[in-house]
Amino acid sequence: MNNPPVPLDPVIHAQSRLRIMATLAAVPRGDALVFPRLRQLLGMTAGNLSTHLSKLEAAGYVEQSKTFSGRTPATYVSLTDDGRAAFNEYTRALHELLNDE
Template sequence: MALDPVIHAPVRLRIVTLLASTLPDPADELPFLQLQRELDLTAGNLTTHLTRLEDAGYVAISKGFQGRKPVTHVALAPAGRLAFATYREELLAMLSAPSRRRGDR
């Protein structure tokens, strides 16, 4: 059993967890600045991790305007929801499995 390396990175796990928990509807999206504030990340760090998640098809990023001000929104894509659910199930299975001591192999 291997955990998804795209999600497993601590910052990306926090991003996906926050999106999954605050955006129950797949059509929902979160403003980049709100995501940045809630995760306490720099814009550059958040952008780097979002790019990796977007490349994997796990998040969708859209750009638009509110009035004349540019706004970036982030949504958890269906593939991201599935990957996160699978990751969570695999992690829980690993945590509930009987532990093995070195001599028990």
Template sequence: MSELDPVIHAQARLRIMAALSSLGPGDRMTFPKLQQLLDMTAGNLSVHLTKLEQAGYVEVVKSFRGRTPTTSAGLTNRGRVAFDDYTAQLRALLDPPKES
């Protein structure tokens, strides 16, 4: 069994990945909604999103809604695969195959 992905394994980043994985491919969640959902400070969420973005797992998009700046985040294809792999490895670790 390979090692669990250390980028995802940190509790805050795992929570971010789980929240974003609930979205459809290509969908994003606004920063305030993600912050409220995870009950994280803006600074803490920002630091962990940056780490996930640097790994290529999350795409952060800054745009304007009218004149109001808005930030949203979503999983990249690479991030979705990495999260699926992570959860499969975790399941295998928690429920190893039974020997006959």
């Protein structure tokens, strides 16, 4: 008997946003990645990454903090607690979907 399909969070499900979430989920809670390092890890353009981060931020899944290192601006990106919970739920639902026979 098949169970109803497991809903996957559409905010996370887009390939680029899923890659962002997976990368940030590997960062320990309380830590953040600087924007250029995240961009480098993902191989994304700054504009594309910014667009996807904005959608994740609007959902409450990531937060961006802007600061200065001397005169140079720096943007740090991290998962929120809600984002970490949403990613854990997404991966749980995906495993359930893949194991459903």
